[in-house]
Amino acid sequence: MSGEPGTEDRIPSRPLFEPSPHPRMSAFDLLCFLVSAALVFGGFYVMSLAFTYEEWGFWLFFGGVLLDALGLWMAFGLIPNWRVKRGDRS
Numbered sequence: 001m002s003g004e005p006g007t008e009d010r011i012p013s014r015p016l017f018e019p020s021p022h023p024r025m026s027a028f029d030l031l032c033f034l035v036s037a038a039l040v041f042g043g044f045y046v047m048s049l050a051f052t053y054e055e056w057g058f059w060l061f062f063g064g065v066l067l068d069a070l071g072l073w074m075a076f077g078l079i080p081n082w083r084v085k086r087g088d089r090s
Helices: 027-049 054-086
Strands: none
Touching: 027 054
């Protein structure tokens, strides 16, 4: 009881910035994520080229789909598995 009105109803104070329970992303993980994002967006670009070059359209579109699949596999398959194998578990 400090004498100020309403101080009894306040929430107990706690630290303003608490440390995160999750480990930070390593530089290797960030680099792999950027490469996978470049593969996905590059795959979109290659797929769009298929409509410009009609004689190579099928192969360009197929290559773009493969680039997208590789990029998404890296982002959601490889990187999380590497983190688990290293013991990061987040």
